[in-house]
Amino acid sequence: MSAKKILMLVGDFVEDYEVMVPFQMLIMAGHTVHAVCPGKKAGEKVRTAVHDFEGDQTYSEKPGHNFTLNAAFDEVKAEGYDGLVIPGGRAPEYLRLNEKVLAMTRHFADAKKPIAAICHGPQILAAAGVVKGKTCIAYPAVQPDLVIAGATLGKINETFSNAVVDGNLVTAPAWPAHPEWMRKFLELLGTKIEL
Incomplete structure (x- = not known):
């Protein structure tokens, strides 16, 4: 396996x-993995939020940790990366305005490089x-954005733990899907993990 360079787009109140x-x-x-945020440099932080499913009509939100960025948004070039990861939370809502x-x-879509987006991350894909x-x-709550943008909706299982692959794109509904979402993204990257 050859190591890949992955770009991760984050912002304040990423999940x-x-x-x-x-x-x-x-x-x-x-x-x-280079985690970047518009307007921030390596060593700066974004605030995170913990979203949980506790029986309410929507997810609950609690303060999370500070996540330290390890690259500067203004200095990265998409051409230098093999894959893209777009986490969810509230960050994609405003990142899609950039x-x-x-x-x-x-760039990643046109070059057919692997893209992994989860939860609210597909708001950026739609935009x-x-x-x-x-x-x-x-x-x-994000799926109407996908439909308006011309996507076909895949099925979400009852535990929100599944992921869907279409070509170079792997998407998932929420963090309970991490095992399947990341496994499928690693497969798209050509990463083999031997057990």
């Missing part, structure tokens, strides 16, 4: 598990116009 766990899993698998974020996302004709899933 805590959806940034921390994939970041650590991808590094554990031998890849380099044209450079959308241009980066379009970038890269889901037309693709089958994907997201947190249920």
